[in-house]
Amino acid sequence: MARTTSASGAHPHEPHGDGFAGKLNWLRAGVLGANDGIVSTAGLVVGVAAATTDTAALFTAGIAGISAGAISMAVGEYVSVSTQRDSERALLAKERRELRDEPDYELAELSEIYQAKGLTPETARKVAEELTAHDAFTAHAEAELGLNPTELTNPWQAALSSAVAFTLGALLPLLAILLPPVTARIPVTFAAVLAALALTGSVSAGLGGSSRGRAVLRVVVGGALAMAVTYGIGQLADVAGI
Numbered sequence: 001m002a003r004t005t006s007a008s009g010a011h012p013h014e015p016h017g018d019g020f021a022g023k024l025n026w027l028r029a030g031v032l033g034a035n036d037g038i039v040s041t042a043g044l045v046v047g048v049a050a051a052t053t054d055t056a057a058l059f060t061a062g063i064a065g066i067s068a069g070a071i072s073m074a075v076g077e078y079v080s081v082s083t084q085r086d087s088e089r090a091l092l093a094k095e096r097r098e099l100r101d102e103p104d105y106e107l108a109e110l111s112e113i114y115q116a117k118g119l120t121p122e123t124a125r126k127v128a129e130e131l132t133a134h135d136a137f138t139a140h141a142e143a144e145l146g147l148n149p150t151e152l153t154n155p156w157q158a159a160l161s162s163a164v165a166f167t168l169g170a171l172l173p174l175l176a177i178l179l180p181p182v183t184a185r186i187p188v189t190f191a192a193v194l195a196a197l198a199l200t201g202s203v204s205a206g207l208g209g210s211s212r213g214r215a216v217l218r219v220v221v222g223g224a225l226a227m228a229v230t231y232g233i234g235q236l237a238d239v240a241g242i
């Protein structure tokens with residue numbers, strides 16, 4: 001299944017918006033995780049429902065699919081965020097060494113960064129000197145690496161939130177297939193899933209500032225395709241008497 005975008009996603013060019021951008025990124029990762037849960041579980045339960053009317057089998061398949069999906073999301077997110085954090089820590093350690101070994105070079109580097117942002121050489125130098133006097137390490141981490149050394153993403157937190165997001169999304173198709181009468185199961189699930197995907201597609205496009213119409217179309221077509229394919233497989237299995 002699709003990996004959610006790594007949740008830390010810092011916006012290095014928006015140092016003043018760190019808190020807000022960070023929350024938006026978490027929210028976006030949550031919506032994408034929920035989307036994954038909706039699509040993969042919908043595909044699974046529609047496929048099983050096309051093959052059998054046995055509610056116990058459907059329930060078992062649904063729960064197993066949700067557990068496997070949530071764990072897979074959590075592991076994937078843990079690995080990806082851990083790797084990212086390792087490389088961020090290595091960069092920060094390198095910066096710390098450079099500040100210790102070559103402070104003059106580092107001061108010049110920092111003032112060049114501020115000059116490149118549009119300050120005059122004099123002002124840039126003064127900003128660099130004052131920041132260096134205040135907290136050289138944090139100043140370099142932010143200006144050069146776009147990292148806030150005290151706010152690196154926690155891989156456990158990322159893993160847990162993606163598993164929760166996936167599970168919340170996955171509950172929708174599970175309930176949609178289990179609650180209605182047997183003959184209405186598949187149409188109700190199709191309708192509920194496509195409506196939910198239109199909503200999550202619209203929300204995530206809104207959060208990312210992109211076109212809602214296209215995002216909704218992509219995610220709805222993707223979800224419909226997943227359900228159509230597994231429905232076809234379930235029908236074949238049913239016809240073949242598997």
Ligand SMILES: [Zn+2]
Binds near residue numbers: 095098109110140
């Ligand atoms: Zn530096």
